[in-house]
Amino acid sequence: MSEQNPNQETLDQNVAHENIDHNDSILEETMKEFDPQNNSGEETTIENDINLDTFIARISELEGEVKQAKEGTARANAEAYNAQKRMEQEADKSKKFALQKFAKELLDIVDNLERAMESADANDPVAEGVQLTHKALVAVLTKNGVEVVDPQGEKFNADFHEAVGIDPDAAADTVGTVLQKGYSLNGRLLRPAMVRVGQ
Numbered sequence: 001m002s003e004q005n006p007n008q009e010t011l012d013q014n015v016a017h018e019n020i021d022h023n024d025s026i027l028e029e030t031m032k033e034f035d036p037q038n039n040s041g042e043e044t045t046i047e048n049d050i051n052l053d054t055f056i057a058r059i060s061e062l063e064g065e066v067k068q069a070k071e072g073t074a075r076a077n078a079e080a081y082n083a084q085k086r087m088e089q090e091a092d093k094s095k096k097f098a099l100q101k102f103a104k105e106l107l108d109i110v111d112n113l114e115r116a117m118e119s120a121d122a123n124d125p126v127a128e129g130v131q132l133t134h135k136a137l138v139a140v141l142t143k144n145g146v147e148v149v150d151p152q153g154e155k156f157n158a159d160f161h162e163a164v165g166i167d168p169d170a171a172a173d174t175v176g177t178v179l180q181k182g183y184s185l186n187g188r189l190l191r192p193a194m195v196r197v198g199q
Contacts, residue, residue, distance in 0.1 A: 096145065096186040103146050104190050107183055110137060141183075149182030149193045151175045160184075162192040170198030 113134040120127035138148075149160050156163065156173050160182060167176025175195045182193030 097188060099144055100185055100188070100190065103141060103144065103183075103185055106137065106141065107191055110134065110141070111180065113137065145186040146190065147184050149184055149189075150178060151182070151193050151195060152178045156195070156197045160189060160192055161195050161197075163197045164194050165196040167196035167198050170196070172198050174198045 113130055116130045117127065117134060120130060151157070151161055152175055154175050156175055161175060162182075164179060165177075170176025174197065175193075176198050177196040178193055179196065180194040183190040
C-alpha cells in the first residue's frame, strides 16, 4: 500500500471543510426562511394574517351574541313591565266594578222608592221617611261611584239611552220623556235610561 502525499491530504481536508461550511450555510438560510420568529418571512406574515382574521371573526361573533343577549333582556324587561301594568289595570278594574252586581240590584229599590214618593201625599209623614230613605240610599250609591243618567232634553245617545217610544212634543233625535232613569258605575253603564225620543 502506497503512502498518501501530505499535501494531497491537506487539500482533501480543506475541500471537505468547504463542503461542510457550504452545506451549513444552505441549511441556515433554509431555517431562516421558515423560522416562526423571523418577522420578515413570507410564511410568518401569512400565518399572522390568518390568526388576525380568526380573531376579528371571533370578536364579531361575540359582539353579535352580546347584542342578541341585550335585545333579549330588553324584550324580557318590556314584557314584564307590560304584564305588571296589565295586572295593575285588572286589579284597578276589579276594585272599581266589584260592586257592579250589588249596585245594579239596588237600583230596583231606588225605583220603588221614587214611585212611592210620586204617589204619596205630601202631608203624609210616611212620605217624608221614604224621601229620607231614598236620599240616603242615593248618597251611598254616589259615594261608591254610581251616577244617575237622566237625559231629559239631551241628544239621544244609543250608548246610554234605550228608546222605547216616540215623544211627539220633543225635537228630532232629542230625549223627551224619561220613563226610567239610567245609572253608571265609574263610567261604565249599569243600566240605560228608558226614554221616548222625538222624531
